[in-house]
Amino acid sequence: MLIPNEAFRALADPTRREILRLLREGPLTSGEIAARFPTAWATVSRHLSVLRDAELITGERNGTSVTYVLNTTVLQELMEHMLEWTGYGGDNA
Numbered sequence: 001m002l003i004p005n006e007a008f009r010a011l012a013d014p015t016r017r018e019i020l021r022l023l024r025e026g027p028l029t030s031g032e033i034a035a036r037f038p039t040a041w042a043t044v045s046r047h048l049s050v051l052r053d054a055e056l057i058t059g060e061r062n063g064t065s066v067t068y069v070l071n072t073t074v075l076q077e078l079m080e081h082m083l084e085w086t087g088y089g090g091d092n093a
Contacts, residue, residue, distance in 0.1 A: 023069060
């Protein structure tokens, strides 16, 4: 299993981890996500772009807004990869 470096880079930022926590509760529009942060909308948009490029989230355009959801498949693959590093994943479980 090949995990792209972009996923680890995306997870290194606390704001992006908070966005993932928010999306754990269900889909949110970019505006709903931005409203939860004190930073400029453009900054949140950049964070969303990094998460999307890392395939940790997916976005679907609905008119003028984009609704984001977690890509649980990639998150599961990341967790399996990290468990393999520790010797608890795969055949070692």
